[in-house]
Amino acid sequence: MSSTEATKTEQMLALKAEYLIPCVYHFYKKPMVLERGEGVWLFDTDGKRYLDAYSGVGVVNCGHCNPEIVAATERQLHQLQHTTTIYLTEPMLRLAEKLAQFVPGQLKRSFFCTSGSEANEGALLLARLATGRSDFVALSRSLHGRTHLTTGLTGSAFWRTDPHPPSCAHFISSPVCQECPHNKTYPECDLYCTQALEQVLDENKGKVAAMITEPLHGNGGIIVPPAGWFRRIKDILEQHNVLLIMDEAQTGFCRTGRRFGFEWEGIEPDILTLCKALGNGLPIAAFMTTDKIAERYTKPGASTFGGNLVCAQTAQAALNYMQTHQLEQKAAQSGQQLRERMELLAESTPMISEVRGRGLMLGLELTDHNGTVAGDLLDELLEWLKDNGVLAGKTGPGRNVLTLMPPLVISTEELHQLCQKVAQAFALLTKKY
Numbered sequence: 481m482s483s484t485e486a487t488k489t490e491q492m493l494a495l496k497a498e499y500l501i502p503c504v505y506h507f508y509k510k511p512m513v514l515e516r517g518e519g520v521w522l523f524d525t526d527g528k529r530y531l532d533a534y535s536g537v538g539v540v541n542c543g544h545c546n547p548e549i550v551a552a553t554e555r556q557l558h559q560l561q562h563t564t565t566i567y568l569t570e571p572m573l574r575l576a577e578k579l580a581q582f583v584p585g586q587l588k589r590s591f592f593c594t595s596g597s598e599a600n601e602g603a604l605l606l607a608r609l610a611t612g613r614s615d616f617v618a619l620s621r622s623l624h625g626r627t628h629l630t631t632g633l634t635g636s637a638f639w640r641t642d643p644h645p646p647s648c649a650h651f652i653s654s655p656v657c658q659e660c661p662h663n664k665t666y667p668e669c670d671l672y673c674t675q676a677l678e679q680v681l682d683e684n685k686g687k688v689a690a691m692i693t694e695p696l697h698g699n700g701g702i703i704v705p706p707a708g709w710f711r712r713i714k715d716i717l718e719q720h721n722v723l724l725i726m727d728e729a730q731t732g733f734c735r736t737g738r739r740f741g742f743e744w745e746g747i748e749p750d751i752l753t754l755c756k757a758l759g760n761g762l763p764i765a766a767f768m769t770t771d772k773i774a775e776r777y778t779k780p781g782a783s784t785f786g787g788n789l790v791c792a793q794t795a796q797a798a799l800n801y802m803q804t805h806q807l808e809q810k811a812a813q814s815g816q817q818l819r820e821r822m823e824l825l826a827e828s829t830p831m832i833s834e835v836r837g838r839g840l841m842l843g844l845e846l847t848d849h850n851g852t853v854a855g856d857l858l859d860e861l862l863e864w865l866k867d868n869g870v871l872a873g874k875t876g877p878g879r880n881v882l883t884l885m886p887p888l889v890i891s892t893e894e895l896h897q898l899c900q901k902v903a904q905a906f907a908l909l910t911k912k913y
């Protein structure tokens with residue numbers, strides 16, 4: 481390449497600047513152009529490889545281009561790609577049957593669509609139909625999508641874009657004990673913060689259809705609620721006949737060491753929303769509910785690409801893979817190893833103020849010498865990791881939570897490499913500051 485010829489990155493950045501709506505943002509000061517994936521590895525257009533510790537934000541739980549899953553996709557691609565839900569097709573119906581078995585409890589009926597935003601939007605509509613009420617409660621650090629209603633129910637300022645949010649949205653504080661707005665300490669607080677939900681429901685008597693939440697915040701900074709919080713929340717909701725919608729966009733499909741994040745809490749949501757890892761990289765999403773709630777949604781509904789044959793066949797193969805390769809147990813075991821290594825690292829690294837999460841969904845919060853959020857330090861750390869062959873994520877309102885969510889198929893050796901690189905990155909950054 482001559483010195484005047486633009487690199488692939490420069491060419492792609494020029495196209496992006498010219499043709500994309502500027503809201504489409506990317507990581508890194510010096511981004512690479514990715515073109516191939518295999519297992520936990522991604523390869524850029526220069527052939528450089530990266531250990532993917534973010535999984536396309538919790539999507540490729542079974543690994544990039546997993547051959548067992550790709551084979552199912554390919555078979556269907558050559559047979560029939562598209563019909564829509566107005567015709568009967570076997571892949572969608574078999575997937576619905578499989579999901580009913582895969583998801584614990586009474587959640588049995590599915591409606592398929594293509595993205596997490598759409599699944600949440602559908603779940604909210606279902607809640608309105610089932611209760612005859614109009615309003616919703618969400619948490620202050622939440623992210624639920626990009627449609628008008630789901631962005632309106634997104635509490636994280638970073639992702640809250642709509643200048644005219646819907647008036648049906650009410651918020652209560654996310655259960656972040658380190659930042660308790662009531663200056664209380666768990667467990668002596670006896671979950672005092674849950675009173676905020678009672679207050680909202682009392683102030684809006686008979687108006688609230690559902691509360692929507694993730695079992696543990698992803699974008700909100702990998703926040704695990706204190707033990708018993710969800711049980712209390714569910715009890716309050718039941719007392720007020722308000723439904724619970726669980727958004728398992730990031731936590732679903734074995735990510736946290738259980739099939740679904742809600743299983744950690746000893747509760748069952750009324751409506752469950754699924755996306756991301758369901759298709760292991762192909763766009764398929766769903767909302768699921770019980771027989772009783774489903775009965776209330778009978779007015780004709782269709783989705784052009786919902787339950788698309790290729791995506792549905794791929795999702796079935798992904799679910800089979802998760803079961804036969806025991807990804808639930810793998811995530812629990814590898815998650816435990818990763819957590820132990822990161823907690824050890826935190827002991828000798830003052831800028832890591834906390835390690836938290838579940839299974840292979842881990843967050844390391846970064847604070848600077850003054851104890852304030854260190855988003856700029858994290859950007860530097862992420863850039864170094866990328867230059868040295870590791871892609872990781874960042875979450876949290878201060879964009880200062882290093883987020884590690886590798887594919888669940890990560891081997892012990894690959895996990896070791898990831899830990900080594902992260903430790904190296906922190907050592908270098910600590911020396912500098």
Ligand SMILES: Cc1ncc(COP(=O)(O)O)c(C=O)c1O
Nearest residue numbers: 595596597623624625727729730
């Ligand atoms: C918890 C949560 N809900 C909903 C969404 C929106 O999903 P999608 O981008 O597929 O619309 C996301 C996306 O990251 C998410 O993390």
